[in-house]
Amino acid sequence: MVEVISFFGLGYVGLTTAACFASRGFRVIGFDNDYNKFKAISSGVAPFFEPGLDEILKISLEKGNLKVTMDPNTAVLNSKVTFITVATPSKEDGSIDLSYIKEASKMIGNSLKLKDEWHLVAVKSTVVPTTSEAVVKKIVEETSGKKCGRDFGLCVNPEFLREGNAVEDTLNPDRIIIGEFDEKSGDFLERIYREFYGQKIPPIIRTTPVNAELIKYANNAFLATKVSFINMIANLCQKLPGADVEVVARGIGLDKRIGPLFLKAGAGWGGSCWSKDLKALLSFGLKIGVELPLIEATLKINDSQPYKVVELAKMALGSLRGKRVSILGLAFKPNTDDMRNAVSIKIVEKLLSEGAKVTVYDPKAIENAKSIFFERVEYAKNIEDCLRNSECAVIVTEWDEFKKLKPEYFVKLMRDPVIVDARRIFCPMEFQDKVKFVAIGLSNNFERIQKT
Numbered sequence: 007m008v009e010v011i012s013f014f015g016l017g018y019v020g021l022t023t024a025a026c027f028a029s030r031g032f033r034v035i036g037f038d039n040d041y042n043k044f045k046a047i048s049s050g051v052a053p054f055f056e057p058g059l060d061e062i063l064k065i066s067l068e069k070g071n072l073k074v075t076m077d078p079n080t081a082v083l084n085s086k087v088t089f090i091t092v093a094t095p096s097k098e099d100g101s102i103d104l105s106y107i108k109e110a111s112k113m114i115g116n117s118l119k120l121k122d123e124w125h126l127v128a129v130k131s132t133v134v135p136t137t138s139e140a141v142v143k144k145i146v147e148e149t150s151g152k153k154c155g156r157d158f159g160l161c162v163n164p165e166f167l168r169e170g171n172a173v174e175d176t177l178n179p180d181r182i183i184i185g186e187f188d189e190k191s192g193d194f195l196e197r198i199y200r201e202f203y204g205q206k207i208p209p210i211i212r213t214t215p216v217n218a219e220l221i222k223y224a225n226n227a228f229l230a231t232k233v234s235f236i237n238m239i240a241n242l243c244q245k246l247p248g249a250d251v252e253v254v255a256r257g258i259g260l261d262k263r264i265g266p267l268f269l270k271a272g273a274g275w276g277g278s279c280w281s282k283d284l285k286a287l288l289s290f291g292l293k294i295g296v297e298l299p300l301i302e303a304t305l306k307i308n309d310s311q312p313y314k315v316v317e318l319a320k321m322a323l324g325s326l327r328g329k330r331v332s333i334l335g336l337a338f339k340p341n342t343d344d345m346r347n348a349v350s351i352k353i354v355e356k357l358l359s360e361g362a363k364v365t366v367y368d369p370k371a372i373e374n375a376k377s378i379f380f381e382r383v384e385y386a387k388n389i390e391d392c393l394r395n396s397e398c399a400v401i402v403t404e405w406d407e408f409k410k411l412k413p414e415y416f417v418k419l420m421r422d423p424v425i426v427d428a429r430r431i432f433c434p435m436e437f438q439d440k441v442k443f444v445a446i447g448l449s450n451n452f453e454r455i456q457k458t
């Protein structure tokens with residue numbers, strides 16, 4: 007029997023998961039207390055760009071499988087399970103800000119007070135170890151006057167969605183993690199996922215809540231470390247004649263123990279998750295007296311990586327003062343309009359502080375960029391506008407439409423062009439012959455450039 011499920015918080019994770027469940031015939035109620043979000047979603051438009059999401063959102067609303075509400079009671083009283091999918095941002099000191107988790111737990115508890123039947127609460131938001139026990143369980147028990155394990159169930163159920171791939175990742179996850187406070191809760195959540203995935207059910211790990219909480223952090227920390235590792239090797243390559251990090255990454259990636267994914271060197275990693283999660287883990291470690299030096303190094307490498315890109319431009323141009331620089335790509339990665347923690351911000355700010363005149367272009371993120379750079383940069387409508395009469399083009403986000411560009415195109419539009427490939431999308435052999443070409447992780451050729 008397909009149960010009614012509700013989601014508290016309709017951001018990336020909540021809305022995508024809710025729409026995916028609804029698209030597979032589940033009856034879903036999404037709660038959010040942000041009126042603008044509520045209005046947009048009710049009319050079938052996601053408040054952010056995510057490939058494939060608007061389509062399933064519209065279909066689910068039309069079929070009546072997905073309902074959106076601003077009333078917590080409507081969500082809890084008419085469903086059997088509530089997923090908490092609210093944001094867990096960073097505080098000033100890097101530690102986790104649990105205010106939305108507390109608020110959601112309180113609302114759920116207050117609604118449960120009005121409910122006679124057993125209800126399952128599943129924490130999908132990323133929370134540092136012990137939060138589900140010490141915060142969610144405690145608050146729901148206090149506000150509902152009910153007992154966890156008897157009157158309501160509780161699980162930790164992290165997600166691993168990538169922005170830009172969130173729908174695909176929800177429909178085809180690598181695994182499902184269920185951290186259960188009691189067997190009934192775990193059984194119930196497992197049954198829901200078995201109904202959702204049918205024959206294509208991925209491996210399920212049932213474990214303690216604290217393991218489930220930790221798995222999410224260890225997962226993000228490991229991936230971020232892998233990227234920072236290859237960026238560190240890239241910096242080494244730049245100083246070594248004949249070295250190229252792309253080849254080194256391919257060479258080590260074929261080792262099955264390492265694997266080829268998340269070994270793409272570039273301008274550094276960004277996005278809403280890794281930085282806040284790594285800082286939250288560091289801060290949590292500190293609180294319980296455990297140092298996490300590898301996480302510190304991962305963050306440190308990433309903090310400086312965007313500046314390596316500006317250094318490349320500066321070395322190739324001589325000085326940045328008064329130079330026209332075009333930025334291709336602003337989003338923290340392709341297929342999203344998200345600029346949270348995007349490395350483009352550091353790169354543009356540094357270029358501006360060195361006196362460059364900056365023009366930016368991104369297929370999706372221009373509107374978001376306007377509230378970051380305001381009048382300090384020029385906003386181009388397309389690639390051509392962005393490159394015309396410029397002296398240096400920096401590839402900051404590897405959108406597909408940039409990958410097709412040929413060196414002749416840059417030569418036609420720009421003045422004696424310098425190309426800085428910070429995402430390694432171009433073939434150095436093809437470009438080096440026709441333009442001044444430098445790239446992250448590629449043995450530098452400044453002497454040759456300066457001679458030409």
Ligand code: UDX
Binds near residue numbers: 270271273276278280
């Ligand atoms: C990440 C995790 O992958 C996901 O499991 C978690 O739930 C949320 O955080 P996301 O931030 O959407 O997802 O993006 P992801 O595709 O993981 O990329 C993160 C950053 O690393 C991006 O800025 C990307 O450009 C960069 N990256 C990734 C690299 O620089 N090199 C790589 O090889 C891979």
